[in-house]
Amino acid sequence: MTIHHQPGKERIDAVRGFNRFYTRQIGLLDEGLLKSVFSLTEARVLYELAHRDGLTATDLARDLGLDPGYLSRLLKKFEERGLVERVATQADARRSSITLTPAGRAAFAPLNQGSHDQVAALLDRLSAPEQDRLVRAMQTVQRLLGESAEPKVPYMLRPLQVGDIGWIIHRQGLLYAQEYGWDETYEALVAEILGAFVKSYDPKWERSWIAEREGEVVGSVFLVRQSDAVAKLRLLYVEPSARGLGIGRRLVEECIGFARTKGYKTVTLWTNDVLTSARRIYEAAGFKLANQEHHHAFGKDLVGQNWNLEL
Template structure:
């Protein structure tokens, strides 16, 4: 029955706050602020506060900033910003230029002195970062920057973060089966409510399969992203003409991208290449999304029976596809 593709609507499983994730983020925040020195009142050996430096940097980034634009981009109180800008202007770091189109609007730019100030702050900031990453190898430095980019992209716009490229691997390596058993146990427990007996069942199916595993007639397809298994499907030969589709699974993070269909099509293509005549699979009535994919691909239900197993009451269903 391990051919079930685990895809269920999110609304069936109410979300609860992830306490561990929250604690991990708070722990990282404490580490990060301590590491870069943001707990100090003044930064980069200047008499400026963090907020003041943020404003100066933002003005330097914009060719012709206005006070209202700065309030929006920095999400800062307008009165607080106004007092800050007056201070900067008094020190000679800013230039105000009245708009030719609207006399009520003033554009704010850095003066030559302001630009020199920012240049000095940038240099000191670069030096601090260099000292921070100097103990790391080049590969570790790249790992840190990629992680920072991911955090920024995900917290700014989760939909903008592209998933890593997925490749399909056919050969089994040490640890693959153990990880597949782990994925089945964790995901089916979370999404279908299966108990420990299901993981025992998956172990048993692999135990029966592996001694007779022959790549010439059997095939396991593993979807790999960032070196990790994120999906699987297998064809196990039952006879010269009949094969079983097994261990069909897609990690939740990679659903909705067509990966399940891609794996299923590759499995069917292998069966046709080997001139098998029929494919069958066992699933349960709980897996409606998977069943829809099966039927659209050409499988038809050929049997059903009621069972109480894995802590659930369900209908085991058999689906077959004729290849000739």
């Protein structure tokens, strides 16, 4: 079930403001290209034809939001000028597959270059990190508003990098504050744990896994050595936006696998009973509840639990 949230007025106004802004922005960019023989819509059609194969008129009309009649005439004109070729598909004689001729490609090239140069000039006004932020922000917008085609790789695991622990502290602090009302002392605890982890990190006995999805950190877990026989799993966390992909289970499995190969006898972990989805993962992995006790922390009354897995 998807929960729908009443969007606030400020958000709506912000999006509308952006729409007005970008309408103008696109208008400005298009002006520069208006010098050419092609109209804007013609240029859009040529772009699609240059970049995708086996397109039919219907595909173009749908993807570019064009009137079929208008498009039909437009393609006819292109064909007369020798810019495109239409070949009826063998599967369906009503449709024809449209391709650019070499002459069509030649006509598109300066157009394409013009658009490229224009965007290059736009970007050139920004510093490299600003360009990066711009591109990332655009991709975020596109991902959220777009058809959100599932990424080919749902997620990948990688080792810790500079910036990760701060990010994880930030996200966990915010997340548990939002979801459970925990105060800033939880974020501070995470900071202390991770600071100490990196400082005393022993690659032979300890490890961390960061789950990344489309370049964003969406989960993590840390395994630290408590004694020769006991490894402790710490700070398992998965972004709400990336839940349901099995990332949590996978992270726990990686920990257990690592602990096995290193010869640990037990994996232990401490958690709180309110974290139900985490508990389900631990149970599924074979952990047993060893003991629990009431305690007051992070501004709440909580039940702390120790779980163990004998290997």
